[in-house]
Amino acid sequence: MIDNHDATKRNLLPLTGVILAGGRSRRMGKDKALLKVSGKTTIERITNIVTKTCQKTLIISNDIDKYQFLNKKIVKDMYVGKGPLAGIHAGLRAANTEWCFFIANDMPLITRSIVFDLYEISKEYSQCDAIVPRVKGRIHPLCAFYKTSALRKVESCLEKEELKMSNFLSKINVHEVVEKPLYEKGYSEEELDRIFFNMNEPCDYRKVLEVFK
Template identity: 40%
Template sequence: MTIINESKRLNVTGVILAGGKSSRMGMNKALLPIHGNETIQRLRNELLILTDRLIIVTNETESYKFLKQPLIHDNYENKGPLAGIQAGLAASNTEWNFITACDMPFLTYQVVEVLLTRAGKLPYKQVIVPQIGKKKQPLSALYHTSSLPFITDCLMKNKLKVSEVLTGLDYEIITEQDFLKAGLNAGTVERNFFNMNSREDYERVKRYVNKNYR
């Protein structure tokens, strides 16, 4: 799977959620350096392989101007990641949108490619969501803009848990086996959905990167 030139770029918007207080980490996870690049910069670079449509959702725009990408605010303040999803979908001009949290240091464009391939083979769906083991990954999933009204309604009703909102949408699950069949190996799949929640997680990421990306 190699999408590296303009003729193969896909009609999808990448949306990186750069909000959150990072209370467990004690610092801004998005800006943690890993092998010379901030975590969010690594994500940006990976998604730009796939598409030139990229949005950063943040209420701290000064911190992310260096990314040279469109920066937008939440439309509903202090409503958590669901507000970021809503803002990204509202600002997008494509039907499909890959939405991801900013603390996914190993995420690769191949994951998005697998999700988009499945979306193209299915009847109407609003979300294509990975499930690794028993855990769904709604913060690294493909959202159709048709999900926007329902998500907005949930925000207005203060129903904010993304996993619960997902159950009200017409969604399709992509399993680990689906990724393996698409050509990703098990280690790559596991790393793709690793997110850094603590300083211990960050140290693990640094050790892995320093060992494998010299």
């Protein structure tokens, strides 16, 4: 698969890239992060993209040994068993940049260009706590930018056992990036469908493999 937008993207963004490697992969039946796609595990593929895009890369996982092969800093959840919100907390807490880019390990078709372009689109919304894509009405809070200053609000939700991402987003200042500015950047509807594809079940994994044939 060729990312036609990547040729002009050269410099690293002033972000901490945070890869969320948690999740139990119940619907997939096996660890999504370690599934092979064109000779690489999905988490290795995502890590390579993030490393080439962000100034710093972190892996969030409570199983440090499993991901040592990535040669990246691995950070454990402080709030173990509290879902993706705990991963957001761990990433924000460990970051030393004003903003973080978070990506879940079930999005192996993410590209450097979409991160660069989302960042560019979002510059004028720097007063927000989060920049979150919404494509075809579906919001993607685990492929999004969060300001490290939102850490206290994340902690508040975790302490109150308010663990749904939607609940957290309702408590902060969020700018949603919809399709129009991305179309203006040259993306097609088909490209956006592919980039924001979530691989949750075996049939999804087969679809991802088809992309690389």
